[in-house]
Amino acid sequence: MKKTTTTWGRAVKLGLLLAVGATSAAHAQADLLGQLEQDTKKNAPSQLVDATFKSTRLINGHTVQTPGEGTLVFLISHRIGPFNSGSYEFFGLDQARIRIALEYAVTDRFEVGVGRSSLNKVVDGFLKYKALQQSTGTHAMPVSVTLFSSAAITTLRYDDGRDHTLPLRTAYTYQALLARKFSSNLSLQLMPTLIHRNLVMNEGENNDIYALGGGGRYKLSKRFSLNAEYYYVLSKYTADHYTNAVALGVDIETGGHIFQLNLTNSPGMIEKQFIGETSNKVFDGGIYFGFNINRNFTVKQRQRKI
């Protein structure tokens, strides 16, 4: 009696031991990666959403994007047209406008830039600060917000007898750029804008122009995207006497270059010009063909984290 109990007991013990050992081993083999991923997921920090747009420009206007720290961007933009200027002007080629600019990213969030436009011989300088960046994770941020401000000085010689002092030649632009990358392909942006001009040329014209811009990009492939941009002018005088700037374009990325080809009704490439001074109507053929060429140089390499 005693003997059988012990043998039976031993068998149970052995069986249980084997069963437990086997299940835990099987569990370990099948679930090692799963457990690892679950653990890392649990501890996942919030992750910034990068590359909402390819360039610092959507088409005419800015995007929320600032280049990475230590990056110098050389930007050449042309606007050729309008097409309705006829064969005498070679359909706009004779009147090609150019803007040459340099932008430098002081930090990952802050960049400064200067540019020179041939249209009205305007020199502009801007500051751009990425205030909020879209992120995922525990404390997710739904949008990116970049603050933009610029000053533009017209260096044109006037012969109207007035004294065009430096303040009278200056106009300022303030923008809050709000964007969200909905997917790796689709990003949309809103651009509330205020432009202040110290001098206006016409009776009854406002010094301030309020406008709301909207735009976005859709990536058709990894290196090719379709862009659109529209600025709706809210200030009455400007809305009555000028047209809203509209633009359609593509981004083509090739390593260190981004080529942006576009069609727009605006000859100007800075905010005060394309938002405040566009007078061409798209449906009358007042369209300019244009391009921006972005070339990125890494001036200062990032310090390696160890």
Place this chain on the structure above:
Amino acid sequence: MPKLLLRGKRLSGLLLGLLLGLASPNRAWAQSKYMTRAGHISFFSASIMEDIEARNDKAAAVFDLGTGQVAFSVPIHEFQFKRTLMQEHFNENYMESEKYPKATFTGQLLNAAQLLKQLHTATQTVEVEGNLTMHGVTHKAIVTGTLQLRDGQLVVFAYFNIAPADFSIDIPLLVREHIAKSVSVRINLTCDAVTPALVAQP
């Protein structure tokens, strides 16, 4: 009466044995496990045009010395480059890290039992055979490295090469000369022993 006592002793011994039997495999399994979430992985691509280097300090890995099983999980987004534009292109155009956020490896130490016996005395050169998944593509891989037990931690080194083409990483003609056909990868981990309490967490 003494007979009964004896039986009681045996019974309690059996119970104790059962309890130990339940507990011991678990404990052994837990103690043989080493894990890190801050492993270093770097890669290097050398070409005529330029050298490209990136490092990642967020690699997660687990080694089960009881079974010889190995698992890695590497967040692609955490690779840091010296040039920020390269980092953007790496994530956006090459690795598509939004679509494929992780590279994983699951494998088995070859000759595990024999190696692990000697691991307590000296550094062991090991071979791991398994599956490497990256950019949505899985390939069999055999990786050679070393294991060492040092102050209760498992120190791991490994060095191997990966061909981007094997993992359908598409490199456009224009930059083909800039990126090596074979990229070298270096792994350097210090794994802590996993306590049973940590394992028990879901």
